[in-house]
Amino acid sequence: MFYIYEDIICLLPPFFLLKCLCLHLLNAQTQERNIFFVSINLLNKIHSTHTHIMSHDNKPFEVCFKNNRTVGSLGVWIGDNPLDFVLPVTLCQIILYFMFSRVLYCLLRPLQTPRFICSVLGGVLLGPTFLGRNETLFKTLYPLKQSTFLTSLAKIGASYFVFIYALKLDVTMTLKAAKRCWRFGVIPFLASFISTSILLKMYTPNGSSKTGSAYSIPNVFTVTSFAVVSQALTELNLMSTELGQIALSSAMITEMMQWVTITLQIQVKTMKFKNIFFAFIALGLCVLYILSFFFIVRPMARFIIQRTPIGKPLKEIYVVFVLLGVLIMVAISDALGLHFVIGPILFGLAMPNGPPLATTIVEKSELIVQELLMPFFFSYIGITTNLKGIAKNWKVVFVFQSILFVGFLAKVLACVFVAPTYNMRRKHGFVLGLILNIKGIMELIFFARQRNTLVINNEVYSQMVLYVVVMTGICIPLIKNMYKHGSRVTMVRSIHDGGVRTIQNTPENSEFNIICCMHNDNNVHSMIGLLEVCNPTQKSPLCVHVIHLTELLGKSTPILLPIKMKNQKALSIHYPTSSHILRAFENYSKNSEGPVTIHSYINVSPYNSMHEAICNLAEDKLVPLLIIPFHENDKSTSSDIVITSIRDLSINFQARAQCTVGILVDRNSRISMSTTKLSFNVAIFFIGGQDDREALALGIRMLDRPNTSVTLFCFIVHNNENNINNSGDVKFKIDDGEEEDETLENMLDESLIDEFKGKKLNIDNVVCHEIVVEGYTQLLEALRGLGNENYDLVMVGKRHNIGDLTDEEMTNFMENANLLGVFGEMLSSTEFCNGKVPILVLQCGEKKVNHFGKLSSLVNDGSHRKKLSLNALF
Numbered sequence: 100m101f102y103i104y105e106d107i108i109c110l111l112p113p114f115f116l117l118k119c120l121c122l123h124l125l126n127a128q129t130q131e132r133n134i135f136f137v138s139i140n141l142l143n144k145i146h147s148t149h150t151h152i153m154s155h156d157n158k159p160f161e162v163c164f165k166n167n168r169t170v171g172s173l174g175v176w177i178g179d180n181p182l183d184f185v186l187p188v189t190l191c192q193i194i195l196y197f198m199f200s201r202v203l204y205c206l207l208r209p210l211q212t213p214r215f216i217c218s219v220l221g222g223v224l225l226g227p228t229f230l231g232r233n234e235t236l237f238k239t240l241y242p243l244k245q246s247t248f249l250t251s252l253a254k255i256g257a258s259y260f261v262f263i264y265a266l267k268l269d270v271t272m273t274l275k276a277a278k279r280c281w282r283f284g285v286i287p288f289l290a291s292f293i294s295t296s297i298l299l300k301m302y303t304p305n306g307s308s309k310t311g312s313a314y315s316i317p318n319v320f321t322v323t324s325f326a327v328v329s330q331a332l333t334e335l336n337l338m339s340t341e342l343g344q345i346a347l348s349s350a351m352i353t354e355m356m357q358w359v360t361i362t363l364q365i366q367v368k369t370m371k372f373k374n375i376f377f378a379f380i381a382l383g384l385c386v387l388y389i390l391s392f393f394f395i396v397r398p399m400a401r402f403i404i405q406r407t408p409i410g411k412p413l414k415e416i417y418v419v420f421v422l423l424g425v426l427i428m429v430a431i432s433d434a435l436g437l438h439f440v441i442g443p444i445l446f447g448l449a450m451p452n453g454p455p456l457a458t459t460i461v462e463k464s465e466l467i468v469q470e471l472l473m474p475f476f477f478s479y480i481g482i483t484t485n486l487k488g489i490a491k492n493w494k495v496v497f498v499f500q501s502i503l504f505v506g507f508l509a510k511v512l513a514c515v516f517v518a519p520t521y522n523m524r525r526k527h528g529f530v531l532g533l534i535l536n537i538k539g540i541m542e543l544i545f546f547a548r549q550r551n552t553l554v555i556n557n558e559v560y561s562q563m564v565l566y567v568v569v570m571t572g573i574c575i576p577l578i579k580n581m582y583k584h585g586s587r588v589t590m591v592r593s594i595h596d597g598g599v600r601t602i603q604n605t606p607e608n609s610e611f612n613i614i615c616c617m618h619n620d621n622n623v624h625s626m627i628g629l630l631e632v633c634n635p636t637q638k639s640p641l642c643v644h645v646i647h648l649t650e651l652l653g654k655s656t657p658i659l660l661p662i663k664m665k666n667q668k669a670l671s672i673h674y675p676t677s678s679h680i681l682r683a684f685e686n687y688s689k690n691s692e693g694p695v696t697i698h699s700y701i702n703v704s705p706y707n708s709m710h711e712a713i714c715n716l717a718e719d720k721l722v723p724l725l726i727i728p729f730h731e732n733d734k735s736t737s738s739d740i741v742i743t744s745i746r747d748l749s750i751n752f753q754a755r756a757q758c759t760v761g762i763l764v765d766r767n768s769r770i771s772m773s774t775t776k777l778s779f780n781v782a783i784f785f786i787g788g789q790d791d792r793e794a795l796a797l798g799i800r801m802l803d804r805p806n807t808s809v810t811l812f813c814f815i816v817h818n819n820e821n822n823i824n825n826s827g828d829v830k831f832k833i834d835d836g837e838e839e840d841e842t843l844e845n846m847l848d849e850s851l852i853d854e855f856k857g858k859k860l861n862i863d864n865v866v867c868h869e870i871v872v873e874g875y876t877q878l879l880e881a882l883r884g885l886g887n888e889n890y891d892l893v894m895v896g897k898r899h900n901i902g903d904l905t906d907e908e909m910t911n912f913m914e915n916a917n918l919l920g921v922f923g924e925m926l927s928s929t930e931f932c933n934g935k936v937p938i939l940v941l942q943c944g945e946k947k948v949n950h951f952g953k954l955s956s957l958v959n960d961g962s963h964r965k966k967l968s969l970n971a972l973f
Contacts, residue, residue: 185245192225192240192249196474196481199224211576213334215539218473219568222481232487241482253479256472257544258429258443259422263465264326265447266457268351269658280345282520284323284352287513287535291321295506302498321506322357323350327539335578337534339657339708341715342527342582346534353535384435392449396424400450413459421450421460440544453703473540480543483550484564485557496562503566507536530582533574538567599944600723600758602796603851607639611800612722614644614713615684618745620676622728623683625765625937629726632779632892633797634804635693644720645684646700647677648709650744657704659712677701706744710751717758724797725756726939729764729927731915749918753897757944759793762919764927765937779807782890784882784922786814787848789943790896795851797941798894799858808864811855812885814878815871875921882922883930890936895922897942 182188200221204214224230231237241249328350329338337343403417428442450457489496511532518528543564550560605611611633615626635641651657662681681699688697702712717725730745753760783798785791798809858865872878897920916924923940925931 182239183242185242185248188240188242188245189248189252192478193474195225195240196221196478200474200477211579212572213331213575215330216568216572218477219480219543219564222477222479223484223486223564224481225478226481226484227488228481228484228486231482231485249475249479249482252472252475254429254439254476255426256468256474256476257540258425258440259464259468259472260476260540261326261440261544262425262443262447263461263468264329265444266450266460267329267452268325268448269452270448280348280521281352282517283345283349283514283531283535285356286517287349287510287532288321288323288353288356290513291506291510294509295321295502298502298505302502321353321510322542323353323535323537324539324541325350325354327537327541328534330539331534331537331575333705335575336705336708337578337582338651339704339711341711342531342534344657346531349531349535381436385437388431388435388437389445392445396446396449397451400456404451404456407455411455413455417456418460418463421456422464438545438548440541476540476543480547480564483547483557484561486561486565489558489561489565495558499559499562500566503563504570507570510536526581530578533578533581536570537574538571542567600717600721601943602723602759602793602800605723607800609639610642611635611639612642612644612720612724614646614717614720614722614725616713616725616727617645617647617680618728620679620683622763623680625763626726626728627684627687629763629892629937629939630687630695631691632781632801632804632807634801634807635691635695636803637694639800640694640696642696642698643684643688644698644700644716644722645681646702646713646716647680648748649677649701649703650741651703651705657708657712658702659716660701660703662699662701706748707751709748710755714752714755714757717756722758724759724761725752726761726763727752729762729919731764746915746918753918753942759944760942762923762940762942763937764919764923764940779804780889780891781807781809782885782888782893783809783811784814784885784893784895784926785811785848785852786816786878786896786899786922788844788896788899789847790898790920790941792847792851792896793941793943794894794896794939795855797939799851799855802858802865806864808866810866811852811868813852813867813869814881815869816878817871817873878922879925882925885931888932890932892937892939893926894939894941895926896920897923897940 182191200218203220203224204212204217207217225240227237230240325347328346332338332343332346337346400421403413407413407417425443425446428446429439430442432442433439450460511529514532514535515525515528518525518531523531546555546560546563546567549555550557555563613630613633615630617623617626630641630643633641646659662677681697684697684699688695700716702709704712713725716722727749730742730749749762781798781801783794785795795811798811801807802809852867855865856867870881872881899920899922914924915927919927919938919940920942923938926936927938927940
């Protein structure tokens with residue numbers, strides 16, 4: 100009898116057959132020739148594990164071999180059923196999962212259902228709840244021999260998921276913010292934990308450990324996972340808001356408390372089974388394991404960063420080394436008796452976040468983890484969840500779900516009562532409580548561990564999964580409907596509440612605050628030139644807040660980080676582009692003709708919410724002017740996707756900012772070249788309205804700068820064609836309110852123009868031209884005719900309403916009219932000075948109508964320059 104392993108025959112048949120064939124032809128020994136015929140017959144009877152084969156001399160002998168082929172099939176052509184093997188079954192599971200989850204997402208998307216819920220439901224539908232009702236189908240789709248393979252892939256996917264989110268976390272900034280809002284992290288956690296623990300002491304679900312469920316279940320349900328909150332805030336587009344920052348800091352504190360309690364529970368269980376000495380050894384090893392991340396792993400990561408040249412991509416070997424390290428940490432955590440995700444979390448936290456290391460790893464691995472590995476995790480959750488089983492006893496389900504809901508309610512009420520201690524509105528405290536109650540992947544990981552360690556049975560586990568799906572599905576739509584973007588969470592009202600900060604209402608002899616946003620170092624020279632033209636003086640110095648806008652990559656915590664230029668080394672390593680930009684402004688501050696103070700920031704945030712923190716900064720610092728570069732200034736340095744994102748960001752600034760927003764179009768950086776000349780020529784195109792008044796107010800400030808000439812082109816528009824018929828009567832009737840507003844607007848325009856003309860008496864570099872036109876057509880022709888002059892800067896307002904045609908009607912014919920306005924779009928095109936003249940398009944912030952109505956808000960616009968009597972307006 101010969102014992103032959105089938106996998107050897109399958110892997111080495113050509114060489115083996117060739118050798119045996121030669122031996123057979125040379126009349127080699129009988130045994131070798133027998134083996135030759137055995138190999139041929141085994142290939143024909145590959146599924147047999149015990150067969151009788153005839154030798155070359157017709158003497159039968161018996162061959163037994165071990166069939167190890169459980170992973171892959173050799174094909175249907177030799178009789179294999181692909182569903183009998185692990186790999187084809189796994190691929191079928193993933194295909195079905197993608198189909199179910201994507202269809203659910205398309206169907207439930209109108210209900211504002213988060214993608215996480217659809218992912219969980221997709222896995223549940225593949226499990227015993229839906230497809231599992233057919234036992235034959237379920238056994239075929241989820242064979243027992245494939246369970247270990249699926250569980251391993253699920254744990255690998257979960258490990259990489261928590262590693263990536265820990266890698267994105269800026270621990271230093273989050274902990275600094277956590278010091279200011281620690282009560283939101285501690286009090287809601289304790290309120291929910293204590294209430295749930297007391298109720299579970301009184302009532303323990305059937306099939307659960309009484310002591311285990313009384314502490315383990317509350318520890319999971321009352322925690323607020325940072326990774327889950329970060330993922331939810333990203334989906335809600337609240338990452339950069341004040342409320343989002345508070346939620347992230349609170350989640351960080353809560354999760355730290357949870358890991359402490361989990362570690363203590365593990366050590367207490369160890370002491371029950373082993374002696375105290377062994378427990379202390381285990382605890383000591385855990386402490387050494389944790390310390391190794393900060394004294395071994397982190398220095399190695401810094402070494403990798405130092406070996407990578409600034410601006411160069413990270414080497415592939417380093418990426419592979421880090422990703423392999425995740426699996427090593429999982430193995431060590433499991434060997435020490437810790438939860439397997441503790442290692443990846445600490446490994447990610449030990450890595451310096453941001454570029455180049457964290458950013459590269461996230462870019463290369465996040466998509467694969469979320470779209471390829473995490474489906475195995477959701478499939479595992481689905482096959483272990485049986486909602487059909489809990490339907491037999493609805494009374495138990497109702498009681499258990501009620502206990503969990505009490506914990507949910509306790510956390511929300513705690514946030515509501517804590518909110519006033521931070522001058523926060525109770526409504527926002529309620530929304531914060533909803534955010535902190537969002538559950539996700541981390542909770543499912545802990546549920547699976549409690550089920551595997553027999554703390555809970557399958558029915559309780561299924562109820563907990565059901566609770567996560569229902570409560571998260573309720574919280575997300577409520578948050579979307581209750582919290583509006585741009586609303587401040589504080590109850591402290593500023594002096595500008597209900598109004599806007601404009602250049603006109605900024606006193607002439609006070610500090611002039613400006614926010615300059617930079618996308619890259621190509622914007623530096625033109626922005627510095629514009630600041631110098633703004634004429635910093637001893638009576639009115641410039642205070643410039645320079646913010647480098649950086650897309651959120653390799654982080655999950657958006658930050659508006661104040662920068663101290665003393666720490667140049669750390670800044671140049673982590674943010675090399677920011678270092679160059681901010682250093683240039685510092686040098687300008689030292690060499691400027693007038694006093695200029697520079698405050699440097701780095702704003703790391705997603706583009707779709709990047710404006711939130713900057714608008715809040717403008718409100719806190721009482722900034723009247725915010726300047727951003729035009730997204731098409733330098734297309735060569737950015738991709739089309741980035742350019743589109745920057746364009747949307749500029750639109751968000753104009754819609755959200757309660758101050759004047761200026762968009763600087765300077766494709767050739769002529770401002771920077773012109774500031775060194777003896778003279779600087781500025782043109783202002785004034786048509787009328789609040790935006791043009793802001794441009795004129797900024798021009799008035801420039802008048803006192805030596806060697807700067809300002810030319811005002813005041814266009815007087817008549818609308819005879821559309822407003823008056825042949826008999827001279829007006830064709831349409833204007834109601835009293837519109838006529839009153841138009842009269843007031845005209846008076847404010849004339850008041851500011853008179854102030855500009857008054858400067859002409861004392862300054863020689865002031866020129867004013869009045870041009871009469873009829874309608875849009877002649878106005879555009881007049882603007883084109885002025886393109887022959889040699890200007891260093893042209894300023895114009897964005898919005899105009901001439902009467903015969905509004906800006907909104909013209910935006911359909913122009914690409915960037917909704918951003919620059921009709922005239923700003925035309926002036927920035929090649930039709931005007933071949934597109935080489937820098938254009939500054941200004942938009943006054945949207946006014947909030949107070950209880951006095953529109954009139955009072957308009958009177959406040961520029962009231963410090965020339966006091967207008969209310970009696971004169973009626």
